[in-house]
Amino acid sequence: MACVGHIVHGMWRAPGNNRHRFGELSYWTEVAQLAEEGLFDAIFLADVVGTYDRFGDGTAAALRQGVQIPNLDPLMLVPAMAAVTRNLGFGVTFSTTYEPPFAFARRMSTLDLLTGGRVGWNIVTSYLRSAARNFGLDDEVPHDERYVIADEYIDVLYKLWEGSWDGDAVVADRARDIHTDPDRVRTIDHHGAYFRVAGPHLVQPTAQRTPVLFQATGSPAGLEYAARHAEVVFIGGQTTEDVRRNIAATRRRAQAHGRRPDDIRFIVQAGIITATTDAQAQAKLRDYRHFYSVEGALIHAQSEIDLRRYDPNDTIESVLAREGARFGNMGRRFHPGQTVGSALEQIARFDEGRYFVAGTPGRVADAIESWLDVDGIDGINLRQYHSFDTARDFINLIVPELQRRGRYRTAYTDGETLRERLFGAGRAHLPSYHAAARYRDPAALATPTPPLFPDLSSIKAS
Numbered sequence: 001m002a003c004v005g006h007i008v009h010g011m012w013r014a015p016g017n018n019r020h021r022f023g024e025l026s027y028w029t030e031v032a033q034l035a036e037e038g039l040f041d042a043i044f045l046a047d048v049v050g051t052y053d054r055f056g057d058g059t060a061a062a063l064r065q066g067v068q069i070p071n072l073d074p075l076m077l078v079p080a081m082a083a084v085t086r087n088l089g090f091g092v093t094f095s096t097t098y099e100p101p102f103a104f105a106r107r108m109s110t111l112d113l114l115t116g117g118r119v120g121w122n123i124v125t126s127y128l129r130s131a132a133r134n135f136g137l138d139d140e141v142p143h144d145e146r147y148v149i150a151d152e153y154i155d156v157l158y159k160l161w162e163g164s165w166d167g168d169a170v171v172a173d174r175a176r177d178i179h180t181d182p183d184r185v186r187t188i189d190h191h192g193a194y195f196r197v198a199g200p201h202l203v204q205p206t207a208q209r210t211p212v213l214f215q216a217t218g219s220p221a222g223l224e225y226a227a228r229h230a231e232v233v234f235i236g237g238q239t240t241e242d243v244r245r246n247i248a249a250t251r252r253r254a255q256a257h258g259r260r261p262d263d264i265r266f267i268v269q270a271g272i273i274t275a276t277t278d279a280q281a282q283a284k285l286r287d288y289r290h291f292y293s294v295e296g297a298l299i300h301a302q303s304e305i306d307l308r309r310y311d312p313n314d315t316i317e318s319v320l321a322r323e324g325a326r327f328g329n330m331g332r333r334f335h336p337g338q339t340v341g342s343a344l345e346q347i348a349r350f351d352e353g354r355y356f357v358a359g360t361p362g363r364v365a366d367a368i369e370s371w372l373d374v375d376g377i378d379g380i381n382l383r384q385y386h387s388f389d390t391a392r393d394f395i396n397l398i399v400p401e402l403q404r405r406g407r408y409r410t411a412y413t414d415g416e417t418l419r420e421r422l423f424g425a426g427r428a429h430l431p432s433y434h435a436a437a438r439y440r441d442p443a444a445l446a447t448p449t450p451p452l453f454p455d456l457s458s459i460k461a462s
């Protein structure tokens, strides 16, 4: 994320950390070149469009701690990174809740065109009340309605990306003096509950047309949305069983939408700290913990209480009940009856769950293989503790070990799109049975796609 603190707050203060350079173009070109040197699929860029203002003195606390503010627009970083790489992909976050779809469709097509099909879109519906206030609303749109909006939003995008232009519309015929054949470009004339968009799309077809669709979700509405639309899903779960169950359930729902089980790649965010010996890795972990900010974590979690002020032997539940407060989105990480002291300790340890490992390359590679083989995930999103040491350590120590085990590519296939990298050759576009593809038939533009959620009450049922 284009800020000093995305998830592991406070680390920007660690010696040698380059995070404070996020406002320099060279920071992003260096990150991109490093990731490409490591043969990564893609760089993932998170985003929020408001401030974390529930903890302590509100936005002031977030500003002091550098919790996702200042924060730059991630879409703007992609051309710079693309210019210094040939193969690296870019998964960029953008919210469906606040800005209407037409301008976003154009921006993403611009990026897909300029990068030769290397972009993905992380679909989010946003969760900050402060963000709603930045876009003219008094409060957040209710959670499930955000997915109803997101469904119409993406329908508009599909019409623009897949239906508005034929693949051969640009003829660039100097002799006949025709750049684009008007018979092969059409308006979309979308009239929905939330959006009215005439079209045509302003950008010609790009290598992927629709960028690779990423999504992270945990709710019934979000999972149903992912089952219809998403191609890469950040899957959650505290245990192997949870993760396996969530993957299987999402695959089943995808099949109900006419998709194939392997049309979705499942990834988790993983914390990896490595060195040539276990003792060195543990020392690095201790060092990172030293800089980690518990306050930053509480701000990020939107906690309404400062746990550090309570008796460590008290339970979180009783503190919350007494204060009439909520513990923001951190609450679900703690078990009922957990004490304040143990919760603080858990946070200070980086709140490590199953997808965390600190140790030698052998130990880390064993863990990754077990996540792949036992939990059934397809890949990881590497949590960044330290820029650029986290990526450098992974590239120098873990990549060769995984390559030795036949678990990691040894070269890119030059010129492939991000979707082909993830799903195989010949798969530059979404498959013909994906919801987006129906608009490839111009006649479909006149007949609306049935909404995913016919009414809000249908969400819980799904």
Ligand SMILES: Cc1cc2nc3c(=O)[nH]c(=O)nc-3n(C[C@H](O)[C@H](O)[C@H](O)COP(=O)(O)O)c2cc1C
Residues within 6 Å of the ligand: 045, 046, 047, 048, 093, 123, 124, 125, 126, 127, 216, 217, 218, 219, 220, 221, 222, 223, 234, 269, 381
């Ligand atoms: C790995 C990961 C990355 C995420 N990145 C973002 C982000 O950049 N911006 C954002 O607004 N939400 C982000 N989220 C939050 C999700 O979009 C989503 O709101 C959350 O997973 C809860 O799901 P639900 O909205 O379906 O309840 C992320 C979640 C995960 C797990």
